[in-house]
Amino acid sequence: MEETGSRTVSLADVARLAGVSKMTVSNVINNREGMTEQTRQRVQQAIEQSGYVANAAARVLAGGRMNLLGVIAPRINWPYVTELLHGASRVVEQAGLDLAIFTTSDNVRVERERAMLLRTLVDGVLLIIPAADEQTVFGPAVPVVTVGSAGAYTVSVDDRQGGRLAAQHLLDLGHRHIGHVSGLSSVSRHDASDRLDGFAQELNAAGVGLPPHLIADGAFTEAGGEAAARTLLSLPERPTAIFAANDRSAIGVLRAAEQLGLRVPHDLSVVGYDDVQVASLTRPALTTIRQPLEEMGAAAARLLIALIRREVPEQAHPRFPASLVVRDSTAPPGVVQPPDPVRPMKGAT
Amino acid sequence: MEETGSRTVSLADVARLAGVSKMTVSNVINNREGMTEQTRQRVQQAIEQSGYVANAAARVLAGGRMNLLGVIAPRINWPYVTELLHGASRVVEQAGLDLAIFTTSDNVRVERERAMLLRTLVDGVLLIIPAADEQTVFGPAVPVVTVGSAGAYTVSVDDRQGGRLAAQHLLDLGHRHIGHVSGLSSVSRHDASDRLDGFAQELNAAGVGLPPHLIADGAFTEAGGEAAARTLLSLPERPTAIFAANDRSAIGVLRAAEQLGLRVPHDLSVVGYDDVQVASLTRPALTTIRQPLEEMGAAAARLLIALIRREVPEQAHPRFPASLVVRDSTAPPGVVQPPDPVRPMKGAT
DNA sequence: TTGTAAGCGTTATCAT
DNA sequence: ATGATAACGCTTACAA
Numbered sequence: 045m046e047e048t049g050s051r052t053v054s055l056a057d058v059a060r061l062a063g064v065s066k067m068t069v070s071n072v073i074n075n076r077e078g079m080t081e082q083t084r085q086r087v088q089q090a091i092e093q094s095g096y097v098a099n100a101a102a103r104v105l106a107g108g109r110m111n112l113l114g115v116i117a118p119r120i121n122w123p124y125v126t127e128l129l130h131g132a133s134r135v136v137e138q139a140g141l142d143l144a145i146f147t148t149s150d151n152v153r154v155e156r157e158r159a160m161l162l163r164t165l166v167d168g169v170l171l172i173i174p175a176a177d178e179q180t181v182f183g184p185a186v187p188v189v190t191v192g193s194a195g196a197y198t199v200s201v202d203d204r205q206g207g208r209l210a211a212q213h214l215l216d217l218g219h220r221h222i223g224h225v226s227g228l229s230s231v232s233r234h235d236a237s238d239r240l241d242g243f244a245q246e247l248n249a250a251g252v253g254l255p256p257h258l259i260a261d262g263a264f265t266e267a268g269g270e271a272a273a274r275t276l277l278s279l280p281e282r283p284t285a286i287f288a289a290n291d292r293s294a295i296g297v298l299r300a301a302e303q304l305g306l307r308v309p310h311d312l313s314v315v316g317y318d319d320v321q322v323a324s325l326t327r328p329a330l331t332t333i334r335q336p337l338e339e340m341g342a343a344a345a346r347l348l349i350a351l352i353r354r355e356v357p358e359q360a361h362p363r364f365p366a367s368l369v370v371r372d373s374t375a376p377p378g379v380v381q382p383p384d385p386v387r388p389m390k391g392a393t
Numbered sequence: 394m395e396e397t398g399s400r401t402v403s404l405a406d407v408a409r410l411a412g413v414s415k416m417t418v419s420n421v422i423n424n425r426e427g428m429t430e431q432t433r434q435r436v437q438q439a440i441e442q443s444g445y446v447a448n449a450a451a452r453v454l455a456g457g458r459m460n461l462l463g464v465i466a467p468r469i470n471w472p473y474v475t476e477l478l479h480g481a482s483r484v485v486e487q488a489g490l491d492l493a494i495f496t497t498s499d500n501v502r503v504e505r506e507r508a509m510l511l512r513t514l515v516d517g518v519l520l521i522i523p524a525a526d527e528q529t530v531f532g533p534a535v536p537v538v539t540v541g542s543a544g545a546y547t548v549s550v551d552d553r554q555g556g557r558l559a560a561q562h563l564l565d566l567g568h569r570h571i572g573h574v575s576g577l578s579s580v581s582r583h584d585a586s587d588r589l590d591g592f593a594q595e596l597n598a599a600g601v602g603l604p605p606h607l608i609a610d611g612a613f614t615e616a617g618g619e620a621a622a623r624t625l626l627s628l629p630e631r632p633t634a635i636f637a638a639n640d641r642s643a644i645g646v647l648r649a650a651e652q653l654g655l656r657v658p659h660d661l662s663v664v665g666y667d668d669v670q671v672a673s674l675t676r677p678a679l680t681t682i683r684q685p686l687e688e689m690g691a692a693a694a695r696l697l698i699a700l701i702r703r704e705v706p707e708q709a710h711p712r713f714p715a716s717l718v719v720r721d722s723t724a725p726p727g728v729v730q731p732p733d734p735v736r737p738m739k740g741a742t
Numbered sequence: 743t744t745g746t747a748a749g750c751g752t753t754a755t756c757a758t
Numbered sequence: 759a760t761g762a763t764a765a766c767g768c769t770t771a772c773a774a
Contacts, residue, residue, distance in 0.1 A: 052534075054751055065761045070753060078759060097530075099513040102751035104450035105766045112510075120469070120494065121479040130470040133496055137503070142510065145469065145494035147482055154486070161461075161491065164448045164767095165514075181446075185401075295674065325644065327676045403767055414745045419769065427743060451767035454750050513751090 053096045062090035073098065074108075104165060111141045113348060114166035116158050118150040118173055123320035124290070124337065125172055128191060131341025132170065139349050141167075152176055162186075168348045171195065173234045187351035189344050192234045197351065198361050199344040206333040206366030207242025210287045210315045213331070213368055215250050218376045219285040219313060222247060223276040224254060225262035225269050225297060227289030236264075236289040239317060239333075243287055258283060262293035269296025270303075277304055277312070284377035285313035291323045294330055298373070309375035319369050328372035336364050402445045411439035422447060453514060460490050462697060463515035465507050467499040467522055467581060472669035473639070473686065474521055477540060480690025481519065488698050490516075499581070501525055511535075517697045520544065522581040536700035538693045541583045546700065547710050548693040555682040555715030556591025559636045559664045562680070562717055564599050567725045568634040568662060571596060572625040573603060574611035574618050574646060576638030585613075585638040588666060588682075592636055607632060611642035618645025626653055626661070633726035634662035640672045640681055647675060647722070658724035668718050677721035685713050 055073075059066045064087060071079060072087040090096075104110050113136055117125045129145065136143045144166065148155040152175040159181040162169055166186070171178060173192035182188050189197045214222055224243060227236035244254045257279070260272035269288055273296060276283055288294035294316030298308060306312045308328055316323055319334035343362050350357040404422075408415045413436060420428060421436040439445075453459050462485055466474045478494065485492045493515065497504040501524040508530040511518055515535070520527060522541035531537050538546045563571055573592060576585035593603045606628070609621035618637055622645060625632055637643035643665030647657060655661045657677055665672055668683035692711045699706040 052532075052751095056751075066752080067754090067762085068760060071760090074753090080759070083759080097509045097512060099454070099751050100510055101450040101453035101513055102766090103753075105448070105454050105750090105768085106752040106754080107766065108753055119479070120482065121475040126470040126475055130468070133469065133498070137498060142495060142507070145496075146491060147494075149482070149486060158491065160446045161449055163446055164450055322671050322674055325671055325676065326674050327678070329676070401767095405767075415768080416746085416770095417744060420744090423769090429743070432743080448767050451750090452769075454752085455767075455769040456750065457769055 052099075053094045054099070055096070058087070058090045058094055058096045061094055062087045110165060110167055112166045113141055113143050113168050113170060113345070113352075114162035115143055115145040115170045115172065116148060116155060116162065116174065116178070117145065118148050118155075118175075120145070120147050122292075123322060124318055127320060127337040128172060128341040128344075131338030132345040133341075135342045135345035135349070139345075141349065143170075148175070150175070156181065168352045170344055170348055187348060189348045189351070191340060191344050196360070197347055197357070199340050199347065199364075200361065201335045201340065201364045201366050203236070203238035203366065204242035204245075206317060206335070207239040207244075207287075208246045209366060209368045210239075210317070210333050211243045211246030211250075213370070213374065214285045214287065214313060214315065215246070215252065217285075217313065217374060219283075220252050220377075221258075221281065221283045221285075222252065222254065223258040223260070223283035223286045225272040225276070225286060225288040225293050226259055227264045227293065228261050236317075239289055262288060262296060264290050264293055266292050266296040266299065269293025270300045271296070273297040273300035274304070277301070277306065283312075285315070285374070287315045287317075289317055291316040291318045291320050291330060291332055294332065294373075295322070295326060298326060298328075298330070308373050310378070313374040313377070315374060323369075324371065326373075331371045331374040332369050334367045334369045340364055401448075402443045403448070404445070407436065407439045407443055407445045410443055411436045459514060459516055461515045462490055462492050462517050462519060462694070462701075463511035464492055464494040464519045464521065465497060465504060465511065465523065465527070466494065467497050467504075467524075469494070469496050471641075472671060473667055476669060476686040477521060477690040477693075480687030481694040482690075484691045484694035484698070488694075490698070492519075497524070499524070505530065517701045519693055519697055522583045524581050536697060538697040538700070540689060540693050542581065545709070546696055546706070548689050548696065548713075549710065550684045550689065550713045550715050552585070552587035552715065553591035553594075555666065555684070556588040556593075556636075557595045558715060558717045559588075559666070559682050560592045560595030560599075562719070562723065563634045563636065563662060563664065564595070564601065566634075566662065566723060568632075569601055569726075570607075570630065570632045570634075571601065571603065572607040572609070572632035572635045574621040574625070574635060574637040574642050575608055576613045576642065577610050585666075588638055611637060611645060613639050613642055615641050615645040615648070618642025619649045620645070622646040622649035623653070626650070626655065632661075634664070634723070636664045636666075638666055640665040640667045640669050640679060643679055643681065643722075644671070644675060647677075647679070657722050659727070662723040662726070664723060672718075673720065675722075680720045680723040681718050683716045683718045689713055 055066050055069050059069045133143050146158045155175050159178040168187040171190040191199045247254045260275045262269035262272040286297050297314050301308050301312050316330045316332035319332045323330040323332045347357050404415050404418050408418045495507045504524050508527040517536040520539040540548045596603045609624045611618035611621040635646050646663050650657050650661050665679045665681035668681045672679040672681045696706050
């Protein structure tokens with residue numbers, strides 16, 4: 045009942061076939077009111093007979109809605125990004141919209157190009173840890189919601205509190221010599237400084253402190269975390285615990301410890317940040333500060349959809365609490381915590 | 394030097410500003426030959442002054458190239474998908490194109506809708522483990538390359554050989570009672586039957602065999618793999634080794650073993666399939682059959698770009714070999730293999 | 743080297 | 759309830 049071959053069927057063809065005007069066909073397609081049931085039937089039939097498919101470009105050009113949200117994210121293979129997007133896609137789909145995802149290779153120039161492309165194609169934009177403020181590119185006509193950076197509308201986590209939780213946990217375990225693998229040198233404007241601030245604040249309050257030589261940058265990557273940890277762990281008086289700015293760099297820390305022959309958590313405690321799905325699978329399973337990424341993605345999508353519909357959103361800056369997830373990578377200094385053999389791995393489907 | 398506010402700057406505006414015709418501006422934008430350097434300069438300046446951004450929809454509608462490749466994938470948070478796409482994005486970017494990623498929630502209807510949307514928007518389409526043959530939607534005008542299913546142009550791995558490798562490895566270790574967690578009930582047309590065929594073939598050749606009751610379906614998911622493994626491991630004579638149709642279901646097998654108090658690899662050997670990045674991070678690290686996913690993604694992108702340029706591709710069906718990656722989840726039955734404490738985790742950046 | 747004219751397929755506006 | 763017409767912003771002819 046569909047396609048005949050190569051030529052493209054247009055709205056005009058359908059109109060001719062149904063013996064009505066283009067406008068009527070358009071109205072039927074867009075589920076608008078104001079036509080005989082009989083007419084609607086006839087048009088529907090013509091559509092199916094001809095195998096008509098709407099031309100998205102023409103629709104946009106004519107000022108119609110595209111029912112499309114654009115996403116600009118640095119990379120597609122970062123778990124932080126995919127978990128966020130997974131949460132968003134649910135909501136978007138339920139609202140009858142689509143999500144078009146674009147990556148920038150973590151590059152400011154490319155990010156700008158993507159923004160310019162999307163500007164005319166989508167009804168709204170979701171910016172994930174952007175490198176620049178792209179608000180200017182989009183102008184007031186296209187709503188923008190940002191995750192992991194500043195913006196007119198944002199979804200975020202209380203990173204300062206997250207940093208504090210990490211510090212409290214390590215202090216509670218008895219650690220007094222604690223290092224940090226930071227995320228300061230990223231391309232993105234997101235530099236995890238709030239996490240560091242909260243962490244340092246809590247350590248200072250406990251009289252433990254965080255001297256500069258116990259901070260090394262991990263650039264949010266496994267390789268960066270590994271290098272940073274090697275630096276910290278080669279110190280004359282090496283730290284008994286390390287807090288990493290995200291889970292990926294924490295995995296790098298685990299790797300460095302393994303290579304240096306240090307047992308985690310016996311010789312070194314490690315705390316990550318994010319609680320991406322791999323965090324529950326590592327050897328040992330990673331204690332981490334959880335960001336509810338899927339929920340955040342869903343919240344961002346909801347906010348964006350509200351803006352597109354010109355509704356007034358409940359909050360312009362929904363903010364989620366961070367939480368501590370204790371697994372097997374932390375223990376009191378110099379003491380083995382017997383691993384629980386029946387601890388289930390994190391559920392995921 | 395850019396935007397003035399809300400109104401949208403068009404090509405005509407730039408032309409007026411530069412004192413030339415629209416055509417000349419268009420030529421400058423598309424880097425075409427045939428104009429005075431002076432004219433080009435003037436136009437360039439006008440473009441920057443006005444903050445002009447080309448309207449993608451109009452360009453497409455007028456028959457221009459969009460320089461956009463569309464991707465249709467079931468989900469964004471499956472490592473198989475993201476690693477493939479990561480490989481593709483490199484190539485696409487180098488060719489000066491963009492990648493627009495759409496997900497289908499593993500749903501045939503949605504897949505069809507995405508296909509219809511993309512049809513008029515992109516220059517070519519990459520189909521990742523599609524549920525249906527979307528060739529008919531696109532027609533001959535839009536090139537389509539498929540990964541993980543059949544099609545006019547495909548990129549694949551020798552799955553039969555991969556299955557054989559898994560069997561050989563387990564046989565070499567001395568296993569004689571071997572189970573399989575299959576991937577037969579997926580929505581996608583990809584049912585991993587080649588993996589199973591190669592696996593069974595090798596077991597049969599060795600006189601070990603693979604009776605039906607030693608096969609349970611894991612639906613390619615962690616939860617499915619867990620359930621399937623529980624079935625297999627509850628058998629009166631339980632298998633000493635399990636081969637899973639992919640790494641995600643293999644992780645489910647590990648989880649089931651953990652819950653049943655079985656130690657891997659002492660009591661149970663586990664082999665996965667894919668070698669996604671998490672495979673090197675699990676407890677214990679997963680022995681698996683590797684698909685070179687990033688390379689495959691790159692190959693798919695290259696093939697698609699060649700088709701768009703109407704070049705004749707070197708091969709319509711590039712095929713990659715599978716390979717065995719031995720880690721810590723396999724050992725001879727009933728024997729503990731001492732773990733190597735200094736084995737580095739898989740590199741990843 | 744540059745300009746003119748037509749049209750891509752849809753929607754909005756205004757008639758009927 | 760339905761139709762005619764004019765945009766939308768660009769590109770591909772073809773003309774100058």
